[in-house]
Amino acid sequence: MTEKTETKDETVATSRRRFLTGSLAAGGAAMAAGLATAGPAAAQGESVITEIQDWNRYLGDGVVSQPYGVPSRYEANVVRRDVEWLTASRESSVSFTPLHELDGIITPNGLCFERHHAGIAEIEPSQHRLMINGLVDTPLVFTMQDLMRFPRENHVYFLECAANSGMEWRGAQLNGCQYTHGMVHCVVYTGVKLKHLLGEAGVKTNAKWILPEGADSAAMTRSIPLEKALDDCLVAFKMNGEALRPEQGYPVRLVVPGWEGNMWVKWLRRLEVGDQPWHQREETSKYTDLLANGKARRFTWVMDVKSVITSPSPQAPIRHGRGRAVISGLAWSGNGKIKRVDVSIDGGRNWTTARLDGPSLDKALHRFYLDIDWDGSELLLQSRAIDEAGFVQPTKNELRAARGENSIYHNNGIQTWYVKADGTVENVEVS
Numbered sequence: 001m002t003e004k005t006e007t008k009d010e011t012v013a014t015s016r017r018r019f020l021t022g023s024l025a026a027g028g029a030a031m032a033a034g035l036a037t038a039g040p041a042a043a044q045g046e047s048v049i050t051e052i053q054d055w056n057r058y059l060g061d062g063v064v065s066q067p068y069g070v071p072s073r074y075e076a077n078v079v080r081r082d083v084e085w086l087t088a089s090r091e092s093s094v095s096f097t098p099l100h101e102l103d104g105i106i107t108p109n110g111l112c113f114e115r116h117h118a119g120i121a122e123i124e125p126s127q128h129r130l131m132i133n134g135l136v137d138t139p140l141v142f143t144m145q146d147l148m149r150f151p152r153e154n155h156v157y158f159l160e161c162a163a164n165s166g167m168e169w170r171g172a173q174l175n176g177c178q179y180t181h182g183m184v185h186c187v188v189y190t191g192v193k194l195k196h197l198l199g200e201a202g203v204k205t206n207a208k209w210i211l212p213e214g215a216d217s218a219a220m221t222r223s224i225p226l227e228k229a230l231d232d233c234l235v236a237f238k239m240n241g242e243a244l245r246p247e248q249g250y251p252v253r254l255v256v257p258g259w260e261g262n263m264w265v266k267w268l269r270r271l272e273v274g275d276q277p278w279h280q281r282e283e284t285s286k287y288t289d290l291l292a293n294g295k296a297r298r299f300t301w302v303m304d305v306k307s308v309i310t311s312p313s314p315q316a317p318i319r320h321g322r323g324r325a326v327i328s329g330l331a332w333s334g335n336g337k338i339k340r341v342d343v344s345i346d347g348g349r350n351w352t353t354a355r356l357d358g359p360s361l362d363k364a365l366h367r368f369y370l371d372i373d374w375d376g377s378e379l380l381l382q383s384r385a386i387d388e389a390g391f392v393q394p395t396k397n398e399l400r401a402a403r404g405e406n407s408i409y410h411n412n413g414i415q416t417w418y419v420k421a422d423g424t425v426e427n428v429e430v431s
């Protein structure tokens with residue numbers, strides 16, 4: 001009302017001052033509860049609040065100035081990143097999700113990590129087909145339109161590359177949870193249950209396995225037991241409500257809930273049904289785990305229970321000094337839901353149960369928080385997740401005792417962040 005007139009400045013200033021008094025009272029309550037020792041500043045005429053800013057004075061851009069919306073330019077550092085020395089080329093490489101900048105459990109589409117073995121296939125959907133052949137009554141070829149006429153379902157699932165944290169097997173290496181843990185994303189998929197498509201083709205009674213194949217030039221193939229295919233696998237064409245991004249397999253990808261990312265074939269063009277596994281490159285030379293005794297673990301599909309503190313972390317130091325601080329992180333398990341997350345600030349000597357917040361969904365990321373009063377002393381931050389199947393995230397030494405030091409894949413060991421007195425954070429290992 002008066003805010004639209006020339007007296008606006010004063011009106012706004014007065015009401016903001018009143019608001020500040022209110023929030024100070026709330027701060028007092030928090031202090032009484034033993035939380036903050038430092039908090040919002042007392043109202044003393046800071047220019048950013050007493051002086052009218054440009055954005056408060058001039059008209060802004062109109063609607064559709066961005067036909068497809070993008071984040072604020074002040075968020076330009078929230079991007080996928082890669083590590084140049086890790087791979088020989090960007091076509092067979094990986095980029096990492098900026099976990100340290102995100103919150104909640106859903107990964108925005110443009111920030112989902114990418115893992116391609118032969119670059120991004122650019123597929124025109126009208127020219128795309130999905131074939132089902134092998135041990136079926138009727139081999140079939142589906143168009144995208146055909147797929148979209150089957151009953152649809154929506155599910156939130158995490159996808160983790162088996163190589164996530166692989167560089168950390170022998171010790172702390174990369175400085176930031178984007179790099180150590182960023183080969184994971186979690187979106188809501190819209191798709192058709194694979195069992196409906198297999199049912200349409202009619203699976204023969206001696207069938208035991210399926211082989212999904214990608215339409216990219218890597219022609220990615222993996223053997224998947226028929227039991228899993230008929231259980232919860234999805235043939236998905238949407239992520240977070242919109243079409244899959246080209247990076248994530250547009251126009252259609254396989255979703256294999258809780259299992260290693262390599263099996264989630266992107267640009268899905270064929271599903272062969274067979275009576276035994278095919279022993280493809282991706283399940284013999286790669287995606288196997290060489291143990292200390294020279295034997296290799298094979299078909300290690302389920303992603304084990306795991307967690308990481310996303311903030312504070314090396315890329316997200318504590319900038320506000322001592323007092324009220326939020327420790328935030330993610331936990332997930334290929335076995336189902338997360339039952340509990342414990343957080344330690346002293347390198348695993350003492351543990352406090354963290355607060356799980358937001359939806360707790362089967363085989364999805366879970367968000368946890370621990371609200372602390374930081375006294376400014378050094379911390380060794382760790383998180384330890386426990387899933388509903390009863391699995392407890394191991395220490396890195398426990399993991400190495402079981403699997404040796406040759407492995408790359410399936411590192412779900414406890415991560416340690418060393419928080420220094422100045423709030424900067426480093427990747428370290430507490431053994």
Ligand SMILES: Nc1nc2c(c(=O)[nH]1)N[C@H]1C(S)=C(S)[C@@H](COP(=O)(O)O)O[C@H]1N2
Pocket residue numbers: 112113114115116117118159160161162185213214215216218219220247248249260261262263264265266267
């Ligand atoms: N066709 C095809 N599918 C693929 C790949 C690929 O290179 N080609 N990479 C796999 C690997 S190793 C992983 S971890 C996931 C990564 O999925 P994203 O790029 O959506 O994160 O896709 C899998 N599906």
Ligand SMILES: [Mo]
Pocket residue numbers: 115160161162163261262
């Ligand atoms: Mo992967």
